[in-house]
Amino acid sequence: MDELSPSPQSKDSAASLWRPSQLVFGPYSTQTQSEAPNSKSQTLRVVVTKPFVARLTKDIVETYHICNPQFKYSEELNPKRYLTSPSIGVLNDGYDNVNSDLILTVNFVLVNLDTQRRYVVKDVLGHGTFGQVAKCWVPETNSFVAVKIIKNQPAYYQQALVEVSILTTLNKKYDPEDKHHIVRIYDHFVYHRHLCICFELLDTNLYELIKINHFRGLSLTIVQLFSKQILHGLALLKDAGIIHCDLKPENILLCTSVKPAEIKIIDFGSACMEDRTVYSYIQSRYYRSPEVLLGYQYTTSIDMWSFGCIVAELFLGLPLFPGASEFDLLRRMIEILGGQPPDCVLKEAKNTSKFFKCIRSVHNVENGELSASGKSAYQALTEEEYEARELKRPSIGKEYFNRMNLEEIVTNYPYRKNLPKEDVVKESQIRLALVDFLKGLVEFDPAKRWSPFQASKHPFVTGEPFTRPYKPPLETPRMPVAQNIRVDHHPGGGHWFAAGLSPNIPGRNRVSMHSSPHFQVVPYAHANSYGSVGSHGSYNDGTGLGSSYGSYGDTSNVFAYYSPVGPSGMNMHAQGNVPMLGSSPDARRRIIQYSHGNGLGMSPSAGSFAPLPLGTSPSQFTPPSSYSQVSAGSPGHYGPTSPARGSCHGSPLGKMAAVSQFNRRKSWGYPGGSQTQESSSSHWQGQATDGTSSNQAEGNSQILGSSPSHLHLNANAGSWKQQRGGSGISPGYLAIQSMPASFTVGSNMQFPNTTGVAHEKPEASLSLPDPGDWDPNYSDELLLQEDGSDVSCFTTEFSQGMHLNSAEKLVGAGRFNRVSNTSAGLSFQRQNGPIQSYSHAEVGSPPSTNEPLAGYARLPKPSHFPHISQNSPSRLGQQYQRSSQGRPTNSRGGDWNHMKVQAPPPNFNSGGPLSPGNSSFSNGMSWGRRASHPVTSIPPASRGRKDYGRIA
Numbered sequence: 040m041d042e043l044s045p046s047p048q049s050k051d052s053a054a055s056l057w058r059p060s061q062l063v064f065g066p067y068s069t070q071t072q073s074e075a076p077n078s079k080s081q082t083l084r085v086v087v088t089k090p091f092v093a094r095l096t097k098d099i100v101e102t103y104h105i106c107n108p109q110f111k112y113s114e115e116l117n118p119k120r121y122l123t124s125p126s127i128g129v130l131n132d133g134y135d136n137v138n139s140d141l142i143l144t145v146n147f148v149l150v151n152l153d154t155q156r157r158y159v160v161k162d163v164l165g166h167g168t169f170g171q172v173a174k175c176w177v178p179e180t181n182s183f184v185a186v187k188i189i190k191n192q193p194a195y196y197q198q199a200l201v202e203v204s205i206l207t208t209l210n211k212k213y214d215p216e217d218k219h220h221i222v223r224i225y226d227h228f229v230y231h232r233h234l235c236i237c238f239e240l241l242d243t244n245l246y247e248l249i250k251i252n253h254f255r256g257l258s259l260t261i262v263q264l265f266s267k268q269i270l271h272g273l274a275l276l277k278d279a280g281i282i283h284c285d286l287k288p289e290n291i292l293l294c295t296s297v298k299p300a301e302i303k304i305i306d307f308g309s310a311c312m313e314d315r316t317v318y319s320y321i322q323s324r325y326y327r328s329p330e331v332l333l334g335y336q337y338t339t340s341i342d343m344w345s346f347g348c349i350v351a352e353l354f355l356g357l358p359l360f361p362g363a364s365e366f367d368l369l370r371r372m373i374e375i376l377g378g379q380p381p382d383c384v385l386k387e388a389k390n391t392s393k394f395f396k397c398i399r400s401v402h403n404v405e406n407g408e409l410s411a412s413g414k415s416a417y418q419a420l421t422e423e424e425y426e427a428r429e430l431k432r433p434s435i436g437k438e439y440f441n442r443m444n445l446e447e448i449v450t451n452y453p454y455r456k457n458l459p460k461e462d463v464v465k466e467s468q469i470r471l472a473l474v475d476f477l478k479g480l481v482e483f484d485p486a487k488r489w490s491p492f493q494a495s496k497h498p499f500v501t502g503e504p505f506t507r508p509y510k511p512p513l514e515t516p517r518m519p520v521a522q523n524i525r526v527d528h529h530p531g532g533g534h535w536f537a538a539g540l541s542p543n544i545p546g547r548n549r550v551s552m553h554s555s556p557h558f559q560v561v562p563y564a565h566a567n568s569y570g571s572v573g574s575h576g577s578y579n580d581g582t583g584l585g586s587s588y589g590s591y592g593d594t595s596n597v598f599a600y601y602s603p604v605g606p607s608g609m610n611m612h613a614q615g616n617v618p619m620l621g622s623s624p625d626a627r628r629r630i631i632q633y634s635h636g637n638g639l640g641m642s643p644s645a646g647s648f649a650p651l652p653l654g655t656s657p658s659q660f661t662p663p664s665s666y667s668q669v670s671a672g673s674p675g676h677y678g679p680t681s682p683a684r685g686s687c688h689g690s691p692l693g694k695m696a697a698v699s700q701f702n703r704r705k706s707w708g709y710p711g712g713s714q715t716q717e718s719s720s721s722h723w724q725g726q727a728t729d730g731t732s733s734n735q736a737e738g739n740s741q742i743l744g745s746s747p748s749h750l751h752l753n754a755n756a757g758s759w760k761q762q763r764g765g766s767g768i769s770p771g772y773l774a775i776q777s778m779p780a781s782f783t784v785g786s787n788m789q790f791p792n793t794t795g796v797a798h799e800k801p802e803a804s805l806s807l808p809d810p811g812d813w814d815p816n817y818s819d820e821l822l823l824q825e826d827g828s829d830v831s832c833f834t835t836e837f838s839q840g841m842h843l844n845s846a847e848k849l850v851g852a853g854r855f856n857r858v859s860n861t862s863a864g865l866s867f868q869r870q871n872g873p874i875q876s877y878s879h880a881e882v883g884s885p886p887s888t889n890e891p892l893a894g895y896a897r898l899p900k901p902s903h904f905p906h907i908s909q910n911s912p913s914r915l916g917q918q919y920q921r922s923s924q925g926r927p928t929n930s931r932g933g934d935w936n937h938m939k940v941q942a943p944p945p946n947f948n949s950g951g952p953l954s955p956g957n958s959s960f961s962n963g964m965s966w967g968r969r970a971s972h973p974v975t976s977i978p979p980a981s982r983g984r985k986d987y988g989r990i991a
């Protein structure tokens with residue numbers, strides 16, 4: 040019977056009986072067979088003709104080949120994704136850009152030629168004064184690391200070696216089990232004349248964390264936790280006699296590979312030994328201690344000051360002392376803390392007369408005692424007085440705390456909205472503990488400032504109830520240790536502290552000299568180190584600080600072996616038919632670029648370890664102020680890719696600093712001088728193979744004055760100038776360059792004080808200006824300016840699983856926004872700007888108990904805050920975005936290679952190429968004080984405040 044023919048029965052039944060032939064139609068199902076195992080397999084086949092474009096592109100190589108049979112594909116023809124800017128290769132055979140940065144592209148491979156270990160560049164994590172930090176994949180271990188690629192400049196190279204040495208010491212000798220929150224160094228090598236330092240990969244830094252939290256600060260629990268961990272690190276540094284010199288939120292990174300997440304201290308590029316405090320211009324401004332600011336001698340306690348500033352900032356979300364200039368910085372300190380540095384400090388400090396006037400006799404000032412009247416002999420200058428002295432108005436930043444003192448700032452800080460009353464009471468107690476804690480840290484008198492050990496016993500850290508002002512346990516005074524550290528550097532990529540890296544290990548422990556003719560010995564005199572191992576305030580892990588104050592020193596030696604390899608002498612090869620006469624590549628370049636240079640007698644540049652004898656000093660390594668005077672009117676000009684601090688390395692200050700540093704060492708004749716000399720000497724000796732003099736007997740300054748290093752100094756400055764195309768070189772710097780070599784080095788260079796203002800202390804009149812003062816681009820309007828990036832580049836991973844702080848409404852408005860009835864309940868969104876201070880007129884009535892935010896800044900009008908607009912361009916111009924995809928290592932210990940520093944453990948995969956995009960913060964940790972839900976709108980994880988409070 041025909042299936043389609045109705046039966047003779049009724050129409051209805053005919054309709055219900057009819058059904059299509061299975062052969063013609065089939066029901067369409069999206070279910071796969073696995074999803075519906077019982078259903079009959081019914082595959083819908085759709086034939087789609089591949090679009091023309093797809094066919095062309097998929098088979099493009101064939102297509103090209105058809106078009107042109109000569110065509111041959113090579114991977115090198117692929118377009119490169121540049122990570123470095125500018126990406127035009129103008130130096131180092133085209134490998135480096137104008138800033139001496141290695142030009143990185145995605146998948147660029149850095150190779151440790153010794154071990155053949157390869158590091159495949161995947162992204163740039165950040166960049167700073169010393170170069171770029173790239174996220175790299177290590178195929179060998181299928182893991183990620185962070186590689187800092189140092190600029191191809193001798194001074195950076197040398198200082199980076201110090202970072203390698205110090206970090207190696209800390210890792211291997213002092214913290215082999217990785218319990219003290221110091222970043223791990225895995226490897227280092229030279230590639231294309233760039234020193235590359237391989238670190239464990241960490242996550243975002245604390246500044247970015249605060250930023251992500253809309254500058255609201257973090258919960259007290261987190262502040263306590265981080266404080267404790269930072270103290271662990273600082274105790275280790277104190278134990279090792281090492282000063283970090285640049286502690287700030289940007290240099291404390293999260294390590295989320297462990298749970299709960301930890302922090303780690305990074306960037307030892309400015310660090311120095313406690314007894315080798317040769318630089319007076321250190322620490323980023325906001326975190327700069329009074330003694331550094333005043334030009335007084337300093338110790339590890341300057342890191343404790345910075346630490347105090349950081350703790351306050353973690354709680355407040357804003358820097359405690361956001362000084363727009365050094366004057367402003369000091370003014371804020373005095374205002375917020377009350378009091379001022381003790382007279383014994385002011386009496387001795389070099390820069391006192393820049394900020395203070397003497398109003399009484401200082402003869403009675405002994406051991407911090409006040410004058411006979413019981414009052415200080417010094418009075419801080421007013422703005423007008425400062426202006427009269429310095430012939431310029433000091434930059435004054437905005438008031439964020441409405442002239443409150445520390446206690447008021449902390450206690451008046453808004454509580455989280457809807458916090459139960461009992462929790463408010465609890466928190467208010469912890470806040471009192473915090474105030475007391477901070478007071479012991481941001482203590483003007485460095486001698487009274489708490490040590491890490493003392494601070495770690497404070498109830499704020501231990502969590503014990505705070506009942507009365509804390510009396511720290513006595514710190515056993517440390518006795519000077521006569522010892523030297525011998526640091527060996529293997530030029531071929533093996534740089535290590537020979538077995539006796541520790542000051543505790545006596546005798547000479549050095550590896551055999553490398554075959555390089557450029558190898559040299561640089562003694563690292565450690566004559567007065569207090570860095571006895573395992574002593575004095577070292578932590579008993581997990582239980583806070585221990586109290587072992589033992590093991591005072593021996594008389595071991597520590598020497599630094601630094602090779603002039605790399606930027607300062609390695610990979611030497613003749614170029615351009617220019618003869619190489621006993622010169623480093625830098626000298627070689629100089630020869631090439633300066634026909635007037637005969638190349639003779641030039642010292643290789645890497646000769647000295649500490650003094651940065653070249654005109655390429657990183658900016659923070661400014662010499663003591665009394666030995667040179669740089670005109671304040673010689674601002675640096677930053678290139679678009681050069682952050683303020685970073686750019687300062689190309690600044691006149693940095694160069695001047697290098698030169699005057701050199702002079703200072705020479706004229707002071709302090710132990711470092713011998714280092715310089717020996718270093719120069721040995722360096723020179725190393726160069727003897729090039730046919731130059733092998734004068735080894737460099738004596739004191741006079742000999743130094745005519746040493747090859749000496750000549751090199753100026754010549755290299757010229758080289759720098761040439762390389763920089765003359766841009767950003769101040770008149771002051773040029774003046775130095777044009778000086779006869781003998782004058783530059785051989786004299787105790789003192790430039791005339793252009794201000795012509797009489798100073799009470801002559802040294803002070805020679806002080807170097809705070810670069811923040813002369814930074815032509817500086818504006819405190821930019822205090823909280825985001826980098827020019829927009830929110831669209833936020834990685835979703837930041838917003839996943841991370842609970843920083845709630846977008847939840849605060850009590851009223853923002854933490855610093857006074858709540859009026861109308862603004863109460865306003866969600867303080869980032870685009871409104873975090874703060875706006877009252878004008879004096881606005882401050883008005885005192886805060887009432889019903890108005891917890893009273894006294895804090897008023898909710899700003901958005902239009903008044905271009906600097907916090909998310910789209911506001913960075914004053915730094917084009918910058919990298921810090922990629923947040925970097926994920927940390929899983930493993931935290933284990934040596935990788937005994938010959939090397941420390942290799943990443945096999946499972947240190949911090950994301951791996953196969954698992955990109957995992958949240959850096961996906962450990963479920965709640966960070967924020969107001970947090971109850973994930974952050975949904977996150978500021979770009981860009982680099983930090985490159986300008987504000989930087990060493991620049």
Ligand SMILES: Nc1ncnc2c1ncn2[C@@H]1O[C@H](COP(=O)(O)OP(=O)(O)OP(=O)(O)O)[C@@H](O)[C@H]1O
Nearest residue numbers: 164165167168169170172185238239240241306308
């Ligand atoms: N181990 C790491 N893991 C992840 N990111 C890192 C790591 N080390 C450095 N970075 C990133 O690179 C940036 C620059 O690093 P670092 O501070 O060491 O360089 P620098 O040249 O010394 O900078 P600065 O100018 O602050 O002294 C850091 O702010 C951080 O964002």
